[in-house]
Amino acid sequence: MPDPGPGVGPVPEHVAIIMDGNGRWAQRRGLPRVAGHRAGAESIRDVIKACRAWGIRYLTLYAFSTENWSRPLEEVSALMDLLVEYLDRELPELKREGVQIRAIGRWRDLPERQSRKVQAAIEATRANDKLVVAFALNYGGRGDIVDACRALAEEAAAGGGRPEDIDEESFRARLSTAGMPYPDLLIRPSGELRISNFLLWEMAYTEFRFDQVLWPDFRREHLRAAIDDFRNRRRTFGALPEQGR
Ligand code: FPP
Numbered sequence: 110m111p112d113p114g115p116g117v118g119p120v121p122e123h124v125a126i127i128m129d130g131n132g133r134w135a136q137r138r139g140l141p142r143v144a145g146h147r148a149g150a151e152s153i154r155d156v157i158k159a160c161r162a163w164g165i166r167y168l169t170l171y172a173f174s175t176e177n178w179s180r181p182l183e184e185v186s187a188l189m190d191l192l193v194e195y196l197d198r199e200l201p202e203l204k205r206e207g208v209q210i211r212a213i214g215r216w217r218d219l220p221e222r223q224s225r226k227v228q229a230a231i232e233a234t235r236a237n238d239k240l241v242v243a244f245a246l247n248y249g250g251r252g253d254i255v256d257a258c259r260a261l262a263e264e265a266a267a268g269g270g271r272p273e274d275i276d277e278e279s280f281r282a283r284l285s286t287a288g289m290p291y292p293d294l295l296i297r298p299s300g301e302l303r304i305s306n307f308l309l310w311e312m313a314y315t316e317f318r319f320d321q322v323l324w325p326d327f328r329r330e331h332l333r334a335a336i337d338d339f340r341n342r343r344r345t346f347g348a349l350p351e352q353g354r
Pocket of ligand 1: 128129131132133134147173177188192195244324
């Protein structure tokens, strides 16, 4: 499939994706669920390349939620192995392509091997500025909000701030997405119509695009279709249409 290109018009600055449908993709082929996750890593590769080529600046991928720990141990360990495998395989090219890796969520609480790998990938790509790819790892939107509250409370308790000084900007700066713009577009493939504890604070004005395709079949043409759809949305951020930004 030739690159469909970004098309005419602005691209969203920040795209967030809930990479759903890996298990169903595998089941339909009579394969173990992990085969779906492995195939999903290929979709990540194509989507990153397209974002890089089309000038999208931020891509946030929901790779492992705090709720995913309750899956069978075998699947959890396969996902953990896949994370290491993915970073080992992809990091050299991501580095070359100017991609900056970030992680959001309680990723430091991943098993030591994984958290070290993630830390190393963050450090190795810190100076890159073509595209930021943020992996949500051990992430939950509610947990991230609680962590931000805790950080503010600890600072206040240590004498570093007064409750009346807390505002949306100071709160935002304590989320694990601090420094990133809010997502313009959320894409969820696989037909589910939920946000599943993803970026709860950040998605207040995000445009949603739901797609039937399963994540392992998701390619840049699906991203392109989502961007076309996004371009037809009228975003007013609560103002009147004629005031819309
Ligand atoms: C949801 O599909 C997907 C996940 C829980 C994992 C997402 C992980 C990857 C795409 C690959 C791993 C890549 C890295 C970088 C770790 P599901 O299993 O819930 O699908 P289902 O709803 O069809 O069962």
